[in-house]
Amino acid sequence: MAAKRKTPVKTRNPDLIRGVGKYSRSKMYHKRGLWAIKAKNGGVFPRHDSKPKSPAAAEKPPKFYPAEDIKKPLLNKRKSRPTKLRASITPGTVLILLAGRFMGKRVVFLKQLTSGLLLVTGPFKINGVPLRRVNQSYVIATSTKVDISGVNVEKFDDKYFSKEDKKKLPEEKKEDQTAVDTVLIKSIEGVPDLKAYLGARFSLKSGMKPHELVF
Numbered sequence: 001m002a003a004k005r006k007t008p009v010k011t012r013n014p015d016l017i018r019g020v021g022k023y024s025r026s027k028m029y030h031k032r033g034l035w036a037i038k039a040k041n042g043g044v045f046p047r048h049d050s051k052p053k054s055p056a057a058a059e060k061p062p063k064f065y066p067a068e069d070i071k072k073p074l075l076n077k078r079k080s081r082p083t084k085l086r087a088s089i090t091p092g093t094v095l096i097l098l099a100g101r102f103m104g105k106r107v108v109f110l111k112q113l114t115s116g117l118l119l120v121t122g123p124f125k126i127n128g129v130p131l132r133r134v135n136q137s138y139v140i141a142t143s144t145k146v147d148i149s150g151v152n153v154e155k156f157d158d159k160y161f162s163k164e165d166k167k168k169l170p171e172e173k174k175e176d177q178t179a180v181d182t183v184l185i186k187s188i189e190g191v192p193d194l195k196a197y198l199g200a201r202f203s204l205k206s207g208m209k210p211h212e213l214v215f
Contacts, residue, residue: 083116088141
């Protein structure tokens with residue numbers, strides 16, 4: 001893009017050399033017509049006095065001011081809505097975990113919690129994955145399904161997984177895990193090779209393309 005041309009500055013007294021004008025000071029006095037303005041006002045140049053400013057109200061400085069700037073919360077009009085569950089994930093669907101401690105493990109989806117997270121389990125006796133919450137963004141839904149009609153998951157919610165001060169696993173949670181696993185394992189054993197499928201860890205070998213695989 002061509003550079004814009006600067007318009008030449010027009011002056012009544014062009015420079016002969018740098019700092020020396022073509023016309024003298026008295027010549028420019030007449031050239032600019034200042035003599036006529038002075039004669040019109042009785043030999044005195046007119047003065048335009050500035051309007052008096054209204055005095056500003058005296059404000060006392062605050063006795064306290066914050067050492068750091070206080071951030072104002074941004075306006076947010078978005079309403080919290082329940083997380084939409086993927087159509088490929090239904091109760092009993094076998095999922096592959098893509099992140100976290102149990103990455104690569106296959107788990108059974110039980111239900112979606114209020115927070116939008118998925119309630120899943122290994123079962124624990126098969127692959128060591130206990131009842132836990134996972135984000136649906138980090139799972140692959142397979143076409144394999146397990147019948148979970150006999151599994152009671154009504155008591156499980158987000159509060160159930162809240163952190164406790166005690167590091168020791170409560171006996172109540174152990175009993176809950178056993179109750180869920182007992183019914184679930186019976187359904188799994190009724191499907192050939194499903195127990196071994198859930199117990200095997202998911203991994204990719206050389207030459208395998210994830211986007212071409214059918215789960």
